[in-house]
Amino acid sequence: MYALAFCRMLSAVIDRRYNSNYFGFDGHRPPLQKNVRIVTARYQQILGIRFFDGDVEEAIAIMSGHGGFLVAPSGTCFARLREDESYRRAMLAADLAIADSGLMVLMSRLLRRKKVRRVSGLSYLQHLVVKLKGEGITEPSERARQKLLDWSRGDALAVRIDNCYVAPQYGLKIEDRHLTALIEEHRPAHVVIAVGSGPQEKLGYYLRENLSYRPAIHCIGAALGFITGDQIRIPGWADRVYLGWLGRLLAQPHVFVPRLWRARNLPWLIWKYGENLPPIRQ
Numbered sequence: 001m002y003a004l005a006f007c008r009m010l011s012a013v014i015d016r017r018y019n020s021n022y023f024g025f026d027g028h029r030p031p032l033q034k035n036v037r038i039v040t041a042r043y044q045q046i047l048g049i050r051f052f053d054g055d056v057e058e059a060i061a062i063m064s065g066h067g068g069f070l071v072a073p074s075g076t077c078f079a080r081l082r083e084d085e086s087y088r089r090a091m092l093a094a095d096l097a098i099a100d101s102g103l104m105v106l107m108s109r110l111l112r113r114k115k116v117r118r119v120s121g122l123s124y125l126q127h128l129v130v131k132l133k134g135e136g137i138t139e140p141s142e143r144a145r146q147k148l149l150d151w152s153r154g155d156a157l158a159v160r161i162d163n164c165y166v167a168p169q170y171g172l173k174i175e176d177r178h179l180t181a182l183i184e185e186h187r188p189a190h191v192v193i194a195v196g197s198g199p200q201e202k203l204g205y206y207l208r209e210n211l212s213y214r215p216a217i218h219c220i221g222a223a224l225g226f227i228t229g230d231q232i233r234i235p236g237w238a239d240r241v242y243l244g245w246l247g248r249l250l251a252q253p254h255v256f257v258p259r260l261w262r263a264r265n266l267p268w269l270i271w272k273y274g275e276n277l278p279p280i281r282q
Helices: 056-066 078-080 083-093 100-114 121-132 143-155 177-186 199-210 222-229 236-240 244-250 252-275
Strands: 003-007 043-046 049-052 066-072 190-194 215-219
Touching: 043 100, 049 056, 056 066, 056 121, 056 215, 066 199, 078 083, 078 252, 083 199, 100 252, 121 190, 121 215, 177 199, 190 199, 199 215
Parallel strands: 066 215, 190 215
Antiparallel strands: 003 190, 043 049
8 A cells, every 4th residue: 555644743844945054044043942852873884875873762853853854674675776776866865764674784783793773664653653743643545544543543643634645656767746746735844655665765755856845754664554553563572573574474475475585685785795885787
């Protein structure tokens, strides 16, 4: 199911049109605020992608403060770096990448002695929802929309259907002028994209490059379905010990066996290329 959500927050949004370091304040120093978390970003480069090496709260603070688009590639996504030039371009252009793949984290540690902190897409979204609770968050896709409504009623989270957008079936090249116009009209501070790996990263890149302002765009794949019940729910313990994939495999083996098969080359890619970007196949 293809789905996309966006939500409003009562906060200043950084705008790329300003040259000043104090974005959105016309070049003047903003008033001091309490309870603001200052984060110094740390990164580890794996297969050409600079992964954020911090905790989930730090990642959310960076995205909320600076905008741009975030990616959370799973272990099945790395083969696409060698096959799809536009996907490759989008991944390298991401403002923040979190290490969602437990396999990538383990293989980097075993084969390259490179440690990067894992932040799963599910954990990231759960923390983001807590931050936005009461501000309004939305998501859809025809089947997922009702799931979202049911979940939001039980979770005391405001959901507005007019903030929902059901994405089309995108091709290799992604351009969505209708969505761009819709976001420009509502001007949300946060956009949550849950259309699946591949299209969502290209869409996040497209939106960042074509919007007149800079919201935080969160490309989190299936994580939204995990918490709304649109997909199988993954217990917190399973996510923490890198076994979320097992629940999905048992629930839908005909879907996930082919996907997991695509991840079989990830250890070899890490061993051969390490922090370098693998060459694209001709």
